[in-house]
Amino acid sequence: MKAAIYTKYGSPEVIQIIDVEVPSPQPNEILVKIKASSVTRADTMMRQGIPKFGRLFVGLFKPKNTALGTGFSGVVESVGDQVTKFKIGDEVFGEKLFSNGCNAEYLCIAENLVVARKPKNMSHIEAAPICDGFLTSYNFLKDIANVKPGQRVLINGASGSLGTAAVQLAKIMGAKVTGVCSIKNIDFVLSLGADEVIDYTKTNVNQLQSQYDVVYDTVGKLNYKMTKNVLTTDGVFMTPVLSCQVLWQMLWNPKKVKFAATGIKKTKELKRLFLELVDFFKQGKLQTNIDKKYSLSEIREAHQYLETGRKVGNIVVVNP
Numbered sequence: 001m002k003a004a005i006y007t008k009y010g011s012p013e014v015i016q017i018i019d020v021e022v023p024s025p026q027p028n029e030i031l032v033k034i035k036a037s038s039v040t041r042a043d044t045m046m047r048q049g050i051p052k053f054g055r056l057f058v059g060l061f062k063p064k065n066t067a068l069g070t071g072f073s074g075v076v077e078s079v080g081d082q083v084t085k086f087k088i089g090d091e092v093f094g095e096k097l098f099s100n101g102c103n104a105e106y107l108c109i110a111e112n113l114v115v116a117r118k119p120k121n122m123s124h125i126e127a128a129p130i131c132d133g134f135l136t137s138y139n140f141l142k143d144i145a146n147v148k149p150g151q152r153v154l155i156n157g158a159s160g161s162l163g164t165a166a167v168q169l170a171k172i173m174g175a176k177v178t179g180v181c182s183i184k185n186i187d188f189v190l191s192l193g194a195d196e197v198i199d200y201t202k203t204n205v206n207q208l209q210s211q212y213d214v215v216y217d218t219v220g221k222l223n224y225k226m227t228k229n230v231l232t233t234d235g236v237f238m239t240p241v242l243s244c245q246v247l248w249q250m251l252w253n254p255k256k257v258k259f260a261a262t263g264i265k266k267t268k269e270l271k272r273l274f275l276e277l278v279d280f281f282k283q284g285k286l287q288t289n290i291d292k293k294y295s296l297s298e299i300r301e302a303h304q305y306l307e308t309g310r311k312v313g314n315i316v317v318v319n320p
Contacts, residue, residue: 003104004299005066009049012303015068017296023100023108027082030111032092035124037102038071039294039302039315040132040161041219047303051243067101068299069317070263073118073127077106085111091118094274095131097263103299103317113267114274119282126288129314130277133161134169134286136262137218138273140238141169144258145214149174154212154230156205157219158194159185161314162240164289166216167192172285178212180205185312192289205230214238224249224257231256289313 001022006014025031046063049055058064073093076086086092094115096102109115114135118127141147153170157163158179170177171193179194186197198208205215206226213235215227220241227237238258239246250257262270280286291313294302302315 001105002296003101004068004296005101006047006063006068007066008062009047009055012044012047012300012307014047015300015303017299020104022106025078025080025083025108026110027080028110028112029080029108030076030083030086030092030115031078032072032074032107032109033077034072034074034102034105034107034319036073036128036319037069037104037317038129038132039069039103039299039306039317040071040129041306041311042132043068043070044303044306053244054242065098067099067103069101069103070097070099071095071129071131072102072107073124074107074319083111086115086117091124092116093118093124093127093130095135095263095270103296105296105319114270116275116278119278121284122281122288125290125293125316125318128316129161129288129290130281131274133165133288133314134277135270135274136240137162137166137216138169138277139260139262139265140216140240140258141166141173141214142273143269144238144260145216145236147173147175147214150176151213152176152178152210152232153214153216154178154180154205154208155194156180156200156215156217156222158189158192158197159312160218161311162218164189164192164313165286166218167194168286172280175214178210188289188312211235217241220246224253228256291315293318295319 076090153175155166159181177194179189179197183199189197217239224237
């Protein structure tokens with residue numbers, strides 16, 4: 001089978017497409033023929049090895065895990081003899097972290113991990129990126145910020161994968177949502193349910209007159225110092241993008257500054273959030289927005305496009 005890997009840090013040119021054997025499922029695993037997989041900003045950061053202090057954990061001089069891609073959707077092709085939740089032919093989707101990668105043609109995953117049957121009202125392309133955008137944003141809004149009806153939430157990077165998810169989720173949770181994005185995406189973010197949208201090229205967040213219970217910076221462009229004037233007394237600044245500045249602010253003011261790596265939560269907690277999201281999608285309360293689709297052989301181009309910063313919604317790799 002074909003799989004995308006990178007064996008050194010660098011530009012998209014370090015990505016290789018290699019031939020490897022189709023994996024065989026362990027007794028508790030299913031073998032999935034991947035129909036679509038996600039490509040995310042986190043993937044590009046891992047490939048670049050940034051922030052550099054993160055290399056202490058993922059490989060100082062070269063990556064420990066050379067695989068790419070975490071979100072997937074596909075069809076069960078075979079099952080281990082202990083599998084009880086899935087059968088051959090089931091359409092499934094989910095996320096597998098720290099593995100042999102989802103930007104590939106096949107993947108083995110244990111049935112008790114973050115995997116479920118794909119809702120019938122979604123395509124594989126729509127399902128593949130759910131865990132990258134929606135699962136992360138749901139963790140921040142529900143488990144970290146504990147957003148309540150009537151609260152004011154400001155979402156920076158509202159037109160990206162995490163941002164489009166956050167706008168929709170915050171509205172489901174009853175919040176009043178302000179999105180921040182470029183002027184060309186204002187109508188799009190309003191269509192997702194945002195109550196108001198700010199063009200970041202014309203208005204600085206720290207100059208806003210309103211105050212917010214939550215500032216969720218999905219793209220790592222802000223920090224607590226830049227937003228503390230617009231936070232309520234009990235308000236929190238949170239981001240999934242760690243920088244030295246955010247780390248320092250979090251150490252000094254842990255009640256006001258929140259960072260989390262959603263992928264390292266306990267599997268039980270991740271699956272709880274994931275299954276709640278599945279129900280939302282089944283009910284038609286959420287939608288995935290796809291910006292561009294690439295073939296596996298075009299994954300370098302997908303990474304190049306991600307680095308332009310012009311992505312709106314999600315990018316997906318599609319297999320035949």
